Amino acid sequence: MIELENISFDHCLKCTVCTVYCPVAKATPLFPGPKQSGPDAERLRIKNPELVDDSLKYCSNCKRCETACPSDVRIADIIQAAKWTYWRRRTRPRDFLLAHTDLMGFWGTALAGLVNRAAGAGVVRYLLDIFVKIPKERPFPKYSTSTFKRWFRDHGPDPSVHPDQAVYFHGCYVNYQNPGLGRDVVDVLAALGVGVRITNEKCCGVPLIANGYLDRARKHARHNIEGLARAADQAGGPIVTASSTCAYALMYEYPGILRQDNRAIADRIQYLTRFLAPRLADRPDVLKTPVPLKVAYHAPCHLARMGGVVDTVEVLRRIPGLDPRLLHSECCGISGTYGFKKELYPIAQDVGADLKEKILAVKPDLVVTDCETCAWQIEFLTGLRVVHPVTLLAWSVRGGASSPV
């Protein structure tokens, strides 16, 4: 049985435009590219599911192919489904570790000192490289010593003092690795008169999907849909998230590859900059302090696919003093957990090489991007500091000492 009834492969015009824009096919001849691995092969796979081959693993699910396709073929979804519906997979401990960001995060923050030191230590990285196949060259994102959830419970401002309220889906990265970004979100929203609530959320499911744990991802989806819908009812406001990947998952991967009914939240989720853009237009006064920096803006693949780039650009443009330079959008290569796999790591670095060159050509003070994994990759590639657009907003809103300028 075809589990995913994605018959959009039937609309394929065989124009090969998707393959032109696939960053992985560009970097390695080992991947036949979206047209062949997607619509072309799907035709055969439907007749004979045995016809799946190893080369599917090279697809990073960046969705650049879908953005380019003139005929609305959901190419990346076809490939993801083929990968996990048909492929007799050999789960590796590494993929388990990379997939379970919340489990890793729990222990990572609980034992932050130890884990961060271990993850930085040569011997440990060497062992991870050999036995777990996580490349030793790739720096590991550091765990925070406390979670965002805990900070919010103990110190989060009371949302009811504000006229409006929103539900904030913070995601694993903010929770375990960068609670400061979560505080930036809370502060920027508060400045605009919006109080924040959070839920007992689980990982959005993207790393689970990418590593083949579809059942678990479905469980997370159901949990999140229910919790967010309830909270949004109580708040009487929208659901926002500052992670472009979480936003993409909540809006598109849930009803798409996971086949979960997300109608209870679909119309209420907004990527944060979409929520902010019109409000900042009405209240330019909240952006008090100039941020006189030249920044290069990298639009993450999933945000480009969702059509959120316009909003982020608009928000950046409103920050006084800021000189934002837009980079011609292309994939940074990391694609979530992809670039953390030893066999895919060289491809990820190859894909990112173009972007690195373009960023360095701009000679920016900072790089700005909406996606946490893009940020790791760009920091690693360029050595420059990378921040989220909301962090720049927070500097301007708070002013004073929190700003680096």
Add this chain to the structure above:
Amino acid sequence: MKYDVLVIGGGLAGLTAALRLAQAGRRVAVFSAGMSALHFSSGSIDLWGRNPDGRVEYEPFNALAGLPGLRPDHPYNRCGLETIRAALSFFRDECAREGLKLWANGSRNHFHVTALGTLKPTYFSPDTVYNDRIHQAFEQGPRVAILTFEGYRDFHPELAAASLRRHPLFQKSPVTTGRIRLPLKDETGRPVHELRSIDVGRLFDRDQAVEETAAAIRRAAPEADMVGLPAFIGLAGYARVLPRLMELTGKIIYEVPTLPPSILGLRMDQALKNRLAGQGGLLIPGDRVVGGEIRNGRLASVETQMYGPVRLAADHFILATGSFFSGGLVSRPDRMVEPVFGLEIRSEPLRTHWVGRRFFDPGSHPFLSYGVETDERLRPRMPDGRPLDNLYAAGAVLAGYDPIAEASGGGVAVATGYRAALLVLEEDGDRP
């Protein structure tokens, strides 16, 4: 969200308009649903190649000067000769700034070989397809070899050779054909016949296989002075690879367009988009404009698939959504429609009139000249018959010309895109 100008459609027409506006310091955003006709084009810009009687035109500007009398509604007449010239030189300069050199035969047309092997009159060609050196070499009656690589399905040298042999330019030139084996390291196990130009091009973009390819060319065409190769030597790498191949073989090598995706068209697409990004223009790919809100005779904002109810406002809008091929026009069982605004379309009421009797009808297909009708200032009429003050149309979405029969598609897109930009600036009170 508010822009100075919002361009709908990122093909040749939309990008030309956006570049001109960005040059004038306008905040411009381009929304484009899918990839444009450039991905399927030869990379040559046709200006005016054939007259209505089917005769090839060598002096396009003479023909254009007579066009107002002949075809009063032709989009070129909405531009005027001076603007057409300015548009072409602007376009050429913009491409050159990104390293894409376009060659023209003075103000005359030249011929290039199409993917199907026919010869077509055109105005600009990438200088890897045609250039002064090739032009001069023809006077000596060079020996020409057209090569492809074994197993490649998107180009047939025999077809091309057959039509070249019939052409006056090749009277003194013997034309042979041949095949080279590509030095593919067989990492992939993929059969060669599955490879498209873009797959092969990537080898050259990585600077691989240049020496081996040169040796293979020498073996396949030892006698030839000039070698035509299907355009597969890389999207960006060609600028290094082509001179190197010529040096290593001692032959003049030129590129021939292939079936899609066409590397020659892609190079132009990339040049224009990189230039736009460099000028601060915003390009949003993969999003479709689905409608707009009209207030006081002006288009106030548009709605897109991704933005849904969030409206994107602008002072001016340019509709450059292309023809049937790109979804700028759509054919329904009983009529043609312009799907974004439901604009007036010039077409026959009966579908049976739409298609010429034979597919390759020398008179082409009447439906090719259908499209959006505009006033003198490129403003399309709304369903109530009146134009909006700030909506202009440009490129293949326009009615009144036949890009195939006239060999005029690229020229009309560039000229009307440029003209639309000037009209916007004019309305703002800028004397461009």
